[in-house]
Amino acid sequence: MKILVALKRVPDYSVPARITPDGSDIEANKIAINPFDEIAVEAALRLSTPQRPAEIVVVSIGNLASQEVLRHALAMGADRAIRVETENSLEPLDVAKVLKAVAGWEQPDLWLLGKQAVGADAGQTGQMLAGLLGIGQATFVSALEWQGNELIARREVEGGTETLALKLPALVTTDLQLNTPRYIKLPNLIAAKRKPIETLTLAELGITPRQRIQRIKLENAPARTAGIKVSSVPELLEKLRTDAKVLS
Amino acid sequence: MTVLVWAEHNGISLKKSTRQTISAAQAWNEPVHVLVVGHQVSAVAQDAATLAGVAEVIQVDAPHLAHVLAEDLAACLVEIGKDYQVILANHAPYARNALARAAALLDVGMVSDVIHIEAPAIYTHPVFAGSILETVVNTDAIQILTVRGSAFSETAPAPVAHKITERNAPKPQGLSRWIREDVHASDRPELTSARVVVAGGRALGEQFNTLLQPLAGKLGAAIGASRSAVDAGLAANDIQVGQTGIVIAPDLYIAIGISGAIQHVAGIKDSKVIVAINNDPDAPIFQIADYGLVGDLFTLVPELVAGITGATSH
Known part of the structure; x- marks a missing residue:
């Protein structure tokens, strides 16, 4: 059994992002592993059991700085890592094409990805990869377990959940509720430095990225401003009836 | 075309x-x-x-x-x-x-x-x-x-x-199999399209439902929850409002015991009118609320329920 987990390096979601002074880009100070991807790594570790041991390989696309998120996953317990070298930020469809090419080399039984990357918030890559590979998919998954040779996945949908059974090979994207990633102990962090990180280039994978969706402009979303404080429930009801006119 | x-x-x-x-x-x-x-x-x-x-x-x-x-x-x-x-x-x-x-x-x-x-x-x-x-x-x-x-x-x-x-439909792909769905039966409007939404935070504790249901009932509102309320097990994930949950834009949003984390505000900021009730006068939610009320949730919410006479206006 082999599980591949795709990781993205994203701005820290707890730090507000800012538009650069020239308006062309978004500046985000701190950089971290996408929290949904960290959950995907944890899910891979939990799916690997003595009865069904899995080799867990983590993949990231980016420059040398992406090694940080790969080391993080290795310290959590992943076995080895692959970094696909590029200085550019790829669109979801190109990311999916790169990962498909990696799948050609690695032949995984299961792909795990975060349901979306913090920042771009698109939530497309997993579905695109599953489509390109022609394999089954379960997205926004909040519970995952083996049952015989099938993977049982509970998905978060509007108003409740939906449960699917997936034949392998398959692809799963993870929701926040799936698990709480483990705390990394210092010895594991040190041990992760000795785990291998292989580097591949887009040319080796035969991928030429193409920009399909071009940014025209960025603007700050209109901010809400503080209204008034009321001192009592009757005053609140009065305001809602006569000023806001949302109550009769 | x-x-x-x-x-x-x-x-x-x-x-x-x-x-x-x-x-x-x-x-x-x-x-x-x-x-x-x-x-x-x-x-x-x-x-x-x-x-x-x-x-x-x-x-x-x-x-x-x-x-x-x-x-x-x-x-x-x-x-x-x-x-x-x-x-x-x-x-x-x-x-x-x-x-x-x-x-x-x-x-x-x-x-x-x-x-x-x-x-x-x-x-x-x-x-x-x-x-x-x-x-x-x-x-x-x-x-x-x-x-x-x-x-x-x-x-x-x-x-x-x-x-x-x-x-005609394309042939079944046969890559995955549907097993079941667990949809919460509710006579309330859907959260994504409700005109009024009342939502609670972790501060509501075990009284999450007993406090919110009468209010939602009177207002014909959907019930939502903050991420921390969901994480604390007080509410199901499918009613989580925020960047990582559902983004809503009702006419009236009432946040009860919700501090107003960035990711929560991302999910409600397009609401027409935001009301916040919180015991912490410095809660960030007050910076975006149209009407703020500071005090004890467990007395203010029942008082609010008692004070609502008719249905919400259309």
Whole structure:
């Protein structure tokens, strides 16, 4: 059994992002592993059991700085890592094409990805990869377990959940509720430095990225401003009836 | 050039968000076709056929589409959508699941969560938890996008019914199997389209439901929860409001015991009126609330329930 987990390096979601002074880009100070991807790594570790041991390989696309998120996953317990070298930020469809090419080399039984990357918030890559590979998919998954040779996945949908059974090979994207990633102990962090990180280039994978969706402009979303404080429930009801006119 | 809207439905009629998506589809000034996929969905097709702004309804009806899987829906979207120039749907779990898969199979990019269509192929959508709006142009031959329904008005009923065309479903893909759904039965409006939403935070503790239900009942409101309330096990994840949950834009949003974390505010900031009730006068939620009330939730909320006399105004 082999599980591949795709990781993205994203701005820290707890730090507000800012538009650069020239308006062309978004500046985000701190950089971290996408929290949904960290959950995907944890899910891979939990799916690997003595009865069904899995080799867990983590993949990231980016420059040398992406090694940080790969080391993080290795310290959590992943076995080895692959970094696909590029200085550019790829669109979801190109990311999916790169990962498909990696799948050609690695032949995984299961792909795990975060349901979306913090920042771009698109939530497309997993579905695109599953489509390109022609394999089954379960997205926004909040519970995952083996049952015989099938993977049982509970998905978060509007108003409740939906449960699917997936034949392998398959692809799963993870929701926040799936698990709480483990705390990394210092010895594991040190041990992760000795785990291998292989580097591949887009040319080796035969991928030429193409920009399909071009940014025209960025603007700050209109901010809400503080209204008034009321001192009592009757005053609140009065305001809602006569000023806001949302109550009769 | 024609535009295809994938319709989300409950087996009988279209969801409100689909009627909003049909409005968004008018931006191209081209005929709009509505794709209804499911099993025994003639009533849904009829419903779609009697809406303004719809030129034709395409019905794909087959037993294996009763509980539609992403692989099968994407196959329908590719088979039928390849003859269209625009494919769009409401930005909700089933559409997000299948449209991105279909986009990859058609070898085109996709724009998610569009809130404004400036011109054909030019879209504005929120990024970074809604704090920044990005406007993009999609240069691909087939435009695929999900739109935020609440950002568009609902299309009106049409005086005459439009044509319904039946198309065969592609073969079942057989890659995954539907087992069951657990949908919380509720007589309350859907969270995504409710006019009034009351939501609670972790501060409500064990009284989450006993405190919120009477208020929601009187207001005809949907109930939501903050992420910390969900994490504390007080509420189900499917009512989580925020960047990582559901984004809503009701006429009236009442946040009770919710501090107002960035990710929560991202999910409510397009509400028309925001009311915050919190015992902490410095809670960040007050910085965005139209009306703030500081005090003990456990006495203020029952007082509010008692004070509401009629229904909410329309």
